[in-house]
Amino acid sequence: MTTNRGRRALLLTLSAAVVAGAALSGGGAATAVAAPAAPVSVVPASGAPVSGASISVAPAAPAGLDWGGCDAAVRPLPGQECARLSVPLDYARPHGEQIQLAVSRLRSTVPAARRGTLMVIPGGPGSSGVQRLAQKGAVLAGETGGAYDLVAFDPRGIGGSAKARCGLAEEDRWMVTLRSWPGAGGGVEENIARSKRIAEACARNGGAMLRGLTTANQVRDLERLRQALGERKLSAWAVSYGTYVAAEYAQKFPGRTDRWVLDSSSDPDPRRVARGWLEGMAExxxxxxxxxxxxxxxxxxxxxxxxxAERPEDVRPLLLDLAARLDRAPHASATAGVPLSGAMLLQALQQSLYSDGSFEGFARLVTAALDPAGRPVLPPELAGAMPDEAAAVSVGVICNDVDWPRASPAAYQRVVDADRVRHPLTAGMPVNATPCAYWKGGAVEKPVRITDRGPSNILMIQNLRDPSTPYTKGLAMRAALGDRARLVSVDHGGHGVYLGNGNACGDRAVTRFLTEGVRPDRDVLCR
Known part of the structure; x- marks a missing residue:
């Protein structure tokens, strides 16, 4: 039984994990069950990877899952069930230490219509599949007419699954410090020092659990879940970072995919992966x-x-001027001891661009900041530090997945200065120094190249004006998949398309594919 205090702590951790994942996604969060309390293994002193590119999923998979009720912190839907899945901490040692992942499902209520299992794959890295199922399950079940059992899991490090920790100081666990917003005037010295400090703390305290936070392991865990469910094939609806997970699964296990939906994709270039995704946020x-x-x-x-402003073209200069003034003299906010800085204002803008429904809240923040007597109400994700485990997963996956180049402070300063001119709304943050540049041991294994080899059973859907996974980056995923995919482009803004922005044309295309297996003959545009 989880205590009220424990549930409150769990909710705080989950909400912070969503924010951590917001760098690359727009996704949900929460979990089914409390996670193991600490890392369960230690990285070898040599710093050797915990798994290699040639490792396959261990043949010994659980025979089934013990389904039961979900923790109240999940705020489960009626009929939503939860379970735990055991997976290897290190797939190089499949019969060694096991960790627990939180799993959840909504069973089809129309047995005659059921055709299989649809995986709901969240974004991030840092978002909970269990919570996304709680948020989207009812509308998804209604849209697909009971054709699927809907299943999701919390990836390693998230929600109710096993956690990693870095032991970061509180000042290093704020959104505007984990995201490398330059200092007032664009200086990067503090970002570089903090990035080194975070990388050192993670290397010192993270152990094998932290090194196991990779996209490749999430793919292996998904395959283990398929085996535990007893399904020959899976269908999927993946969003944002989840599209990279889904694309990698389809590359490694093409014969296990049925109807595969990639919603809001980014460039899968294996040389850049998360580094390229971060840079794309400026565009x-x-x-x-x-x-x-x-x-x-x-x-x-x-x-x-x-x-x-009276004209659209006057809004950007107003915001940039306000951000510059707030960097020089932060404005007292409604959160005691946490003034609103220019970096915080631009971070709040980035988050508000994910959905039209967030515009009003950001406009209220700006209006209050323009008033000398105002007390801006900070978004919750900017009003306090994230829990250590949420901060750990937000950097762990992106730093473990691919090697990031290390540059001199002068080189970082030049790149940031140029990007601040080209993309003032993101002020050089997407190209600034991150902990990944100083990550001990580098990438855990070689990233997977997404190719056009495999069944033609993928439907992509992408907004034309996406603040997190811009359209041009989605086109890179489309090009990589070749004839395996069709693309539905939607003339809309925001992050996340299907069942998210009210575009009937886009929703209809995805629903028809999931329920009837019918895709457009060619790429199409929904006005």
């Missing part, structure tokens, strides 16, 4: 911002006091 913010500028300058905003 994404520029693509998406005109939607907010049009909203914030519309006369309808005047009645609520939220009209920031």
């Amino acid at each position: 994404g913010a520029a693509d998406r911002f005109p939607d907010f500028a049009a909203w914030a300058s519309h006369p309808d905003r005047a009645k609520a006091g939220l009209r920031l």
Whole structure:
């Protein structure tokens, strides 16, 4: 039985994990069951990888799952069940130490219509599949007419699954410090020092659990879950970072995929992976911002006091001027001891661009910051430090997946200075120094190259103006998959398309594919 105090701590951890994952995704969070309390193994002193590129999933998989009720912290839907899945900590030692992953499902209520299992694969890295199922399961079940059991799991490090910890100081666990926003005026010295400090702490305290946080292991864990479910094939709806997980699964286990949906993809270039995704956020913010500028300058905003300018073209200069002033002199906020800085304002903007529904909250933040007597209400994710385990997973996966180049402080400064001019809305953050540049041991294993070899059973869907996975990066995934995929482009802004932005054309295309197996003959555009 989980105590009220334990449930509250779990909810805080889960909500922070969503924020950690927001760097690459727009996804949900939470979990089914409390996770093991500590890492269960130690990285060899040599720093050797915990798994290699040639490792296959161990043949010994659990015969089934013991389904039961979900923890109340998940806020489960009626009928939502939860279980635990045992997987190897290290697939190079498949019969060695095992860790537990939280798993959840919503069974089809129309047995005659059921055709299989649909995996709901969350974004991040840092988002919970169990919580996303709780958030989207009812509408997804209704949309697909009971054709699937809906299943999700919390990846390693997330929600109710086994956790890793880095032992980071509180000041290093804030969103605007984990995301490398340059200092006032664009200086990078503090970012470099912090990045080194985080990398050193993770190497010292993370152990094998931290080194096991990789996309490759999430793919292996998904295959183990398929075996435990007793399914010959899986279908999937993957969002944001989850599309990379799903694409890698389809590359490694093509014969195990049925109907595969990739929603809001980024460039799978194995030389860059997460580094390229982060850099793409500058382009994404520029693509998406005109939607907010049009909203914030519309006369309808005047009645609520939220009209920031009379013309769309005046909104960006207003925000950039405000951010510069807040960097010089942060504005006291409604959270005691946490003033609003320019970096925090731009981080809040980035988050608000994910959904039209977030525009009003950001406009209120700006309006209060413009008022000398105002007390801006900070978004929850900016008002405090993340739990250590949430911070660990937010850096662990992206640093373990691929080697990041290390540059001199002067080189970082030059790149950041240039990017601040080219993309002022992200102020050089996407190209700044991160802990990955100083990560001990580098990538755990060689990244997978996504190719056009495999069954033609993938449907992609992508917004034209996505702040996190910009359209051009989605086109790179489309090119990599070749004839295996078809792309539905949607003339809309925001992150996450299917059942997310109300575009009937896009929703209809995905639903028809999942329920009837019918894709467009060629790539299409939904206006």
